[in-house]
Amino acid sequence: MARYLATRAIYSVLVIFGVAVLVFFLVRLGGDPTALFLPPESSIEEIARFRRQMGFDRPLLIQFGEFVWRALQGDFGKSLRYGEPAMRLVWDRFPATLQLSAVSLLLSVVIAVPLGIAAAVNRDSLTDRVGLFFSLVGQSFPTFWLGIMLILVFSEKLAILPPSGRGTWQQLVLPAVSLAAYSTAIITRLLRSSMLEVMQADYIRTARGKGLSERVVVYRHAVRNAAIPTITVIALQVGALLGGAVITEEIFAYPGMGRLAIQAIANRDFTIVQAFVIFMAVLIVAINLAVDACYVLLDPRLRKS
Amino acid sequence: MGFLRKIVASRLAALGLILTVAVAFMAIFAPWLTPFDPAAQDVTQRLIPPFGRTPEGLHLLGTDALGRDVLSRLIIASRISLLVGVAAVIVSGFFGVMLGLIAGYDDQRAGRVIMAVADVQLAVPFLVLALAVAAVLGPSVFNLVVVLGVTNWVQYARVVRAEALTLREREFVQAALALGASTPRILARHLLPNVMSSVIVISSLQVARMILFEASLSFLGLGVPAQIPTWGSMIADGRNYVSSAWWVAAMPGIAIFLTVVGINLLGDRLRDLLDPKLRHMER
C-alpha cells in the first residue's frame, strides 16, 4: 500500500512538472511575452528594457531552465503591480479561498449524500423526483448568474445578507451557496446512480437472502460500495469548486486567490497568473493523492496483504 | 423514425427536445425574429421594464442601459452561444476521440504519453486554464472556440480510451486481427463505430457545458469581443443595474438556463438509450 502511494506521489511530481511546462509556454503562446506584460502604448525603449530585465531576450531553453530552477525554490518572480513575490501574494489569499471552498464542499456533501441515497432507495418516489429536479436545475444555470440573483434577492431586496467582502459568517453565506449549487447537483446525481447500480449487485441479493433488514442492506452493504465511485466525483468537484471560486469571488468581491488572479489578468500581471496556476495544480494533485489513500481505506481489494 | 419516438417516450426528454429545437430555430433565424434592431440605442428609453412601451412599440423583456431591446439582443446572442458551444464540441470531440482511440489501442507508449498530458491538464481547473489562455490570446470567437476545444478533449479521451481498452480485448477485435486486419482498419471499422454512441452522449452533454463556459468567459470580458452581444456579456452589462433594473441581468440567465436544461434533458435521455454505463460520467 505504501508502495502504491509512493508510486502515485512520484507520478504527481511529474504531473506538476508538466503543469510548470504548460505555464511557462502559456505566456509565450502569442510569441514574445513582453507584449503581454506591458500596456500597448509602451515605447520601444521601455519594451527593450523590460525584455532584457525579464530575460526574454535569451534562448528559450535557458529561460525555461531558469524558470524551473526558480520555481523549485518557490520563486515565480515579482508582481509588476505590487512589487512583491507573486507566490507570496497568492499564498496570502489562500486561506480565504480555502474557507469558501471548504464550506461549499461541506454544504454540497451534507445536502447531496442523504438526498442521493434517499432518491436511489426510493426510486421513482417523490423524493427521487425532487432530487432529480434539483440536480437538473443545479447544473443548468451559470454560477455567476446565480450569484448575481442571490445578491439581488437577499442583499438588495430583502437586505438580510451582505453582498460582498469577507470577515463575518454572513458574508460567507451567499458565495458559499452559489458555489455549492453545481457540486451538490453533480454529487446527488452520481451517488444516486452508483447506489442504483450497487443495489443490483449479487452481494446485495446475498445480504437480503440472509434476512437482513432493508436498512442494514442499504446502509451497511450498499453505501460503502457506492462510496468508492462517489469519492472520485467529490474529489473532481474540489477541482471544480476551486475553479468556480474564481468567478464567485469576483461576483461577491471576496478577497481570495481567484479574485487576485482575475485582477492580475486585467492588470497584465502575469507572474501572479503563473504562480496561481501552479499553486492550484499542486493543490489539486495533493487532493488526488489524499483520495488515492481514501480508496485504499475504503476498498480492501487495493490493500496488499 | 423509431429512435425519435423512443426519445420522446419520456415526457422530460420531449420537453428537452422542444427547448433545444426552439433555441436552435431561434439561433438560425435570428435576424428575422428580432422585433427591434438589437443594436439600436436610445438613451431616452433606457431601462424600461418588461412589457414596457416606447414610441417604437412593446418591449416584452424591457430595455437595457443604452435603451436597446433586451429580447432582440437575446435572440441575436443565441447565435454566438450555440455556435461556440457546437464548434467547441466538434473541435474537442475530434481531438478527444482520436487521442482516446490511440491511447486505448496502444496503451504502452502513445497511451501513456497521452494520458499523462491529460493528467497535467486535469490538474488545472478548467476555468482557470481557459481564463489564462483566453487572456493571453485575447478575445475573439475563433480564439474562444480554440480555447474551449483544446481544453476539453480530456473528457472524450478518457471515456473513449477506457472503452477502446476493453474493446481491444473483445473477441471480435481478436478475430479481425486473426484475419490479418491492419491497425487503421481495426480503429476505423471495429473500434470507432463501437465508441460512437458514447461520443454522441458526451457531446450532447458537453454542448450544454460549453454554453455555460462561454457565458462565464464572456461575463469576465475574456470571451468574444465586446461589440458582439452574448448572453454572458449581457449579464455582465446588467450586473451594474441589478438593483434598479433586474431584468437586464436576469433575462439572459434565464435564456442560458432554458437552453442548458433542454440540452441536458435530451442528453440524459440519449445516455439512457444509447449508453447507460456512462451514468457515472462527470459532466
Added chain:
Amino acid sequence: MAEPLLEVRDLVTCFEADGGEIAAVDGVSLHVDAGETLSIVGESGSGKSVTSLSIMRLLPKPAGYIRSGDISFEGEALRDKSEADMRRVRGRRIAMIYQEPMTSLNPVFTVGQQIMEAIELHLGLSRRDARARAIDMLRLVGIPAPEDRIDDYPHHMSGGMRQRVMIAMALSCEPKLLIADEPTTALDATVQAQILELLRKLKRELGMSIMLITHDLGVVAETCDRVVVMYGGKIVEEGDVRSIFRKPLHPYTEGLLASIPRIDETRERLHVIPGIVPNPRDRGAGCRFASRCAYVMDECRARLPELRQIATGRNVACFLAEERNR
C-alpha cells in the same frame, strides 16, 4: 403421508419488460420433502431460477412479481407474510447459495463479518460466540486454517473457496431448506466435484433438504432424489431420479439426456435437439416444445398438454406419455 417441507402450488411469476408482460414461471407446482434433494433442471429461460427467487420473495423489484399461486413452507403461507416476517425465514429457515461465487460476497467486508452477520441476527449470539460459530462453520465446509481465513476478504480467495464461504454462511443458522441455484456452474470440474461432495456430506450430517437448480444432468444424477424438468416456464416432467434417467418420458428430457457427451461410450455423432429455445413472447397455444420435438403431432401445436400423473410420483406433460411409458 406427512406434509411436505415446501409446497408450491400453481405459481405464476411475471416480469415486466418493454411494456409487455412475460410469465417466466407459468403455473408451476412442486414440493420438497423433509430430508430430500429435489433438482430443478432446465436450460436458460426455463424459469428455474425465477421459481427459487419467488419462493424467497427476492424477485427484482419492481420488474418481477408473483401473479398467483401459493407457497407454503412448514405449513406457513409465505406469500401472506409481511416483509418483516419473511426476513425471519430468509437465512434462518430457508437459505440460498448462488451461481456466481465471485460476485455474491460483498468485497468490502471480511468473510467472517459476512458470516457473523447472519448468526448474530438470527441466533442472537454475542459477537464472540458468533465468531466462534463462524470459525466452526468454515471448518465444516473444509476451509483450512479457519481461524486465519475468517479475517480474509473475498478477493483473497479462489472461486471454490468463496463458494465454500457462501455455503458456510447459508448453513450457519441450520436452515431446514437450502436452495442452491447453479452452485457449481461457474466452477471448474475438479472444484465442482469438491463442492458437490461437500453438499452431499453436509446434507447427511445436518439432515436438511436441498433444492438444487442446475442445467447439468450429470450433477442431477449424482446428487438428487427427485427431479423436476422445466421448459419454457412450465414443468414438463417430474419423477424420482432413477426412473427419469432410465426412461425419460418427455421428448425434451430424452433429448437433453441424449445430447450429453458421455465418456463411457463412443458415438460418431452426438444426439441433437434441433432448433432454438423459443422466445417467451412467441409462445403459441400448443406445447412449448412442439417446434423442436421429434414426435410432434397436430394436437401438440393446437393444445397445451397438462402435467398428468403417469405412474406413482411420475408426472409428465406430453400427449404421448402413456404410450411411451409402455
Added chain:
Amino acid sequence: MNGAAQPLLEIRDLRKYFRASGSGFFTGEQPPIRAVDGVSLSIERGQTFGLVGESGCGKSTLGRLIARLIEPTSGSIFFEGRDITGLSRSDMREVRRHLQIIFQDPYASLNPRMTVSDIIGEAFEIHGLARGAAKRQEVAKLLDAVGLSRAHIDKYPHEFSGGQRQRIGIARALALKPKLIICDEPVSALDVSIQSQILNLLKDLQREFGLAYLFIAHGLAAVRHISDRIGVMYLGKLVETAPSSEIFTHPAHPYTQALISAIPRPDPDAVRDRIILEGDLPSPAAPPPGCRFHTRCREASRLGTRCMTQEPAWHAAGADHLAACHLVENTGAQ
C-alpha cells in the same frame, strides 16, 4: 523431422510470461505469471488435438499464441514446417489464411455494428479476394455451409441466438479456407442442447474441408467426440498426451485421473470412484517446485521427496501415449 511426416503445426518449448499487474517502473519487478511454461505439441493435417485443462492452466493463452494474437516470451511455432514466430505482420497475413480461430463467447465475438455479410466478408476484403456482389455470393455459400439461412445475410448479431452467432463465427473462420482452426472453448457458453449441434457441425466441416482443429476445452467430456489426440494441461505445462480413446481408458497422470473422475455421470446408478483434489490451484506466478501437481497429488508421497524436488520428464505410458510423471517411469505402461 523429415518432409513426408511433417506435421501441420508444431510448437516447441513455447513460453509466455505475463508481467504481474502492479509491477511497474517504481514498484520493482514482481515475479511474472507463467501462463504457458514450456509447451511442445504437434497437430497433423485433418486431425483434431483436444487441449484440456481448468481455468488458469494457460490453454487459452496457448491458443492465442499459436494464432499470433500475443507474442511468445520464447519458443517457436512451426506452421507447415515454417517458423512463424518471428514473422512480421505483413508476412503473417499470408499465414493467417490457413490459420484461423473461433472463440468462446458468441456475444463478444461478433462486432455489434456490422452485418453478417460484413462480418463474414471482412476476410475477403482484408485479403483482397472478393468485393461487392462476389463477396456476398461467397458469404451466402458460407452461410449454407454452417447451416444458416441466406436470408440472414443483412442482419445484425443481436438478431441471433447464441448458437446461431457461434455459427456466424465459424463461417468467418472458414471464409479463407484455412487448414487449421483454433477452437477456443467454442461450446462452453452455450446451452446443453445447442452444444451438440455445434460439435456436430464442426465435425461435419472437418470432413468436408479437411480441417485440422486445436480444440480447447475445460472439460474432458466435451473433447472426447471430436478429438483424435488429447493433451492435458496443468499450471502452464502439458502433463499428458495420448490418443483420445487411450486417455479415457488408461489415464496415466494422477491429474488426468482426477479430471476424468470429476466428470458427473448422467447415471444415478454409476459406481463412483471419485478422486477429490485437495486445496486450490497454486499461483502461476510461483509454481511449486518439482512436479507442479505435487501439492494436490494423492500419489506424491509414494516416491519420497522426489515429486517435490525434481521436475518429471516425459515417459511413455503406452503406444503414442506420454505422461510427465515420475510414477509412470516407475510403473511403465499400465
